[in-house]
Amino acid sequence: MPEGDTIFRTARALSRALTGKPIIGFRSTYPLLTRFNDDTPLAGQTVEQVESRGKWLLIHFSGGGTLATHMLMSGSWHIYRSGERWQQPRGNMRILLENSDYIAVGFRVPVAKMLRSQELARAARIPPPEIDVLSESFSAAEVLLRMMTCANEEVADVLLHQEVMAGVGNVFKSEVCFVTGVNPFCKVNSLENEKLMALIAAAQRLVAATVIEDSGDTIVTYRGRKRRTTHEADPGASLWVYGRAGEPCRRCGEGIRRRIQGPDARVTFWCALCQPMADGTEVEG
Numbered sequence: 005m006p007e008g009d010t011i012f013r014t015a016r017a018l019s020r021a022l023t024g025k026p027i028i029g030f031r032s033t034y035p036l037l038t039r040f041n042d043d044t045p046l047a048g049q050t051v052e053q054v055e056s057r058g059k060w061l062l063i064h065f066s067g068g069g070t071l072a073t074h075m076l077m078s079g080s081w082h083i084y085r086s087g088e089r090w091q092q093p094r095g096n097m098r099i100l101l102e103n104s105d106y107i108a109v110g111f112r113v114p115v116a117k118m119l120r121s122q123e124l125a126r127a128a129r130i131p132p133p134e135i136d137v138l139s140e141s142f143s144a145a146e147v148l149l150r151m152m153t154c155a156n157e158e159v160a161d162v163l164l165h166q167e168v169m170a171g172v173g174n175v176f177k178s179e180v181c182f183v184t185g186v187n188p189f190c191k192v193n194s195l196e197n198e199k200l201m202a203l204i205a206a207a208q209r210l211v212a213a214t215v216i217e218d219s220g221d222t223i224v225t226y227r228g229r230k231r232r233t234t235h236e237a238d239p240g241a242s243l244w245v246y247g248r249a250g251e252p253c254r255r256c257g258e259g260i261r262r263r264i265q266g267p268d269a270r271v272t273f274w275c276a277l278c279q280p281m282a283d284g285t286e287v288e289g
C-alpha cells in the first residue's frame with residue numbers, strides 16, 4: 005500500500021499539472037462519476053486545489069465537487085502531455101482529466117467518488133487536515149487527544165490508525181518508534197505525554213523529510229523512490245530498523261528484532277536495547 009508520502013507526491017505533481025486551469029475533458033469507467041459529470045459537467049470547471057489527506061487524494065473543482073480517490077494496493081495517477089504514450093494499457097484507465105496542457109489518468113484506482121462539500125465534511129474515512137502529518141494545518145495537540153483515546157493499545161498499532169494520525173504507514177511506524185526510543189509494544193497509557201508528543205513530532209519530521217522538494221517546477225510522475233530516515237548516501241542503508249531483522253543496530257550493534265504485531269498482523273522491527281519496555285520486560289523477536 006502506498007504510504008502517505010507517496011500520495012503527497014502524487015498530489016503535488018497533479019496540483020502542478022491541474023491547479024488553476026479549466027478542465028476540457030473528463031472520462032471515467034465508474035458510473036457514479038459519469039452520472040455526476042452528466043448532472044454537473046466538469047468540463048469548463050477549474051481545478052481549485054489538489055491535496056492529500058493520509059492515503060486519500062482529493063481534487064477540488066470550482067463547481068463545489070471534490071473527486072476523492074484512494075489507491076489501495078493497485079492504483080496510480082500518471083500525468084501525460086497530449087499525444088504522449090501511456091505507460092499502462094488503456095484498459096486500466098478508470099478516470100481521465102484533461103486540460104489544455106496535460107492529461108491526468110487514474111489507472112486501476114479502486115476507490116473513487118465525487119463528494120459535495122457537505123458530504124466531504126461528513127466523510128468519516130477521509131481524515132481532516134488537522135491530523136494529516138503532511139498538512140500545513142497539522143495539529144499535534146489534536147493528534148495527542150486522539151492517541152489518548154487508544155490508551156490500552158500498543159503504540160505502534162496506534163501510529164497506523166489513520167483516524168488518529170494520517171500518513172504514517174508500516175515502514176515509518178517502526179522508524180518513528182526507533183528514533184524516539186519507544187518500544188513499539190508499549191501501551192499508549194504507559195508513556196508520558198512528552199513521549200507521545202515526541203512520537204508525533206518524529207512522525208511529522210520523518211514523513212516530511214521524504215517529500216522535500218526535489219523536482220523543481222517540473223512535472224514528474226511518481227515512480228517509486230527509496231525511503232530514507234538515516235543520512236546515509238547509500239539508499240540500501242537508508243532505514244534505521246525496518247527490514248533489518250538480525251542485522252546490527254546502527255546505534256548500539258544489538259541485533260534488530262522482528263515480530264508480527266496487532267490485529268492486522270503487520271510486521272514491526274525494533275532494537276531491544278535502544279527501545280526498552282518502560283517496565284523492563286522484554287519482547288521476544
Ligand SMILES: [Zn+2]
Pocket residue numbers: 253254255256257258275276277278279
Ligand atoms: Zn540499538
